Structures are given as C-alpha cells and as structure tokens.
Amino acid sequence: MPTREELIPYIMLLAKPKPGDVLYDLGCGDGRVAIEATLRGASAVCIELNKELVQKAKERARKTGVLEKITFINDDFFKVNLEDATIVYMYLLTSVNRLLKPKLERELRLGARVITLDFEIPGWRPLHITRVSLGYRDATLYYYVKGISNLHEIR
Numbered sequence: 001m002p003t004r005e006e007l008i009p010y011i012m013l014l015a016k017p018k019p020g021d022v023l024y025d026l027g028c029g030d031g032r033v034a035i036e037a038t039l040r041g042a043s044a045v046c047i048e049l050n051k052e053l054v055q056k057a058k059e060r061a062r063k064t065g066v067l068e069k070i071t072f073i074n075d076d077f078f079k080v081n082l083e084d085a086t087i088v089y090m091y092l093l094t095s096v097n098r099l100l101k102p103k104l105e106r107e108l109r110l111g112a113r114v115i116t117l118d119f120e121i122p123g124w125r126p127l128h129i130t131r132v133s134l135g136y137r138d139a140t141l142y143y144y145v146k147g148i149s150n151l152h153e154i155r
C-alpha cells in the first residue's frame with residue numbers, strides 16, 4: 001500500500017528536503033516519496049525488500065529524471081546503516097517501528113527528522129502530529145526529531 005499522492009505535499013512540508021539532505025525511505029515501495037524529495041534538491045536512499053518494487057521505483061525515478069540522485073538498495077532495511085540519513089520516512093506498522101526504534105536510536109544523527117505515516121514509534125514523543133482529512137479516510141503524520149523525541153528514552 002503506497003503513500004497516497006495527496007499526502008506527499010504534507011510530508012514535504014514536514015520533512016523540508018533541501019540540497020545536502022539525505023532522505024531514507026525504509027520500505028520505499030515505488031519510490032514516490034524519495035523521488036519527491038530529490039525534486040526538492042535532496043538525495044535519497046530507497047530501501048525495499050521486494051525486487052519488483054525496486055525495479056518500479058527505478059523506472060519511476062528514471063522517467064522523472066532523478067535516477068542518479070537515488071541509491072536503490074534491494075534488501076532488508078534492518079541490515080542497512082542509517083547514519084547518513086538526515087530525514088527518515090516510514091510507512092510501516094507500529095510493531096515494525098517498535099523493532100526499528102533501537103536502530104534509529106543507535107544510528108541516526110542528532111537532529112535527524114523522522115516522519116511516519118499512520119503508525120507511531122512507540123515511546124518516542126512526536127513534535128507535531130498532523131491529521132489530514134482525505135474525505136474517504138483520514139491520515140496521520142507523526143514528526144519526530146532524533147535527540148528530542150527520544151530524550152526520555154535515553155538512560
């Protein structure tokens with residue numbers, strides 16, 4: 001299930017990708033969020049387990065003219081180091097976000113922005129929660145900043 005196109009402007013408003021930023025989409029699907037970030041000057045890393053989706057994402061990036069701005073990794077995101085990320089986007093499940101949390105805490109730099117759609121990172125404090133009414137279904141975007149959102153998690 002991809003991120004609905006109508007939500008992408010809201011995600012960009014929160015993420016504010018710009019030259020120098022590196023957006024990681026963990027489970028990037030057809031690459032739509034990563035591609036949009038590159039159109040705003042950032043580079044992106046698109047990590048996706050499903051080989052066909054990686055092909056689809058590459059094709060989409062090629063058609064958009066941003067192929068060289070995206071690194072495609074056909075692998076499990078748990079195996080990919082995230083230390084270069086300045087922005088992380090995740091449209092996964094709360095259970096997966098919970099498993100990813102220690103990795104985010106270990107590897108992400110201070111100040112990295114993390115945006116999740118519809119599912120929270122349990123125990124992290126969002127700086128903003130944006131609810132978007134899409135008519136047929138509402139969506140919720142959670143905006144976190146590493147070093148602030150996880151402060152109370154650090155012992």
Ligand SMILES: C[S@@+](CC[C@H](N)C(=O)[O-])C[C@H]1O[C@@H](n2cnc3c(N)ncnc32)[C@H](O)[C@@H]1O
Pocket residue numbers: 001002003025026027028029030031032033047048049050053075076077078090091092
């Ligand atoms: C709900 S879709 C979101 C796709 C895309 N991020 C978007 O928002 O349009 C979740 C994606 O994560 C991928 N995925 C799930 N677990 C993964 C893992 N461990 N490593 C890499 N990709 C994974 C799935 O194959 C699927 O394409």
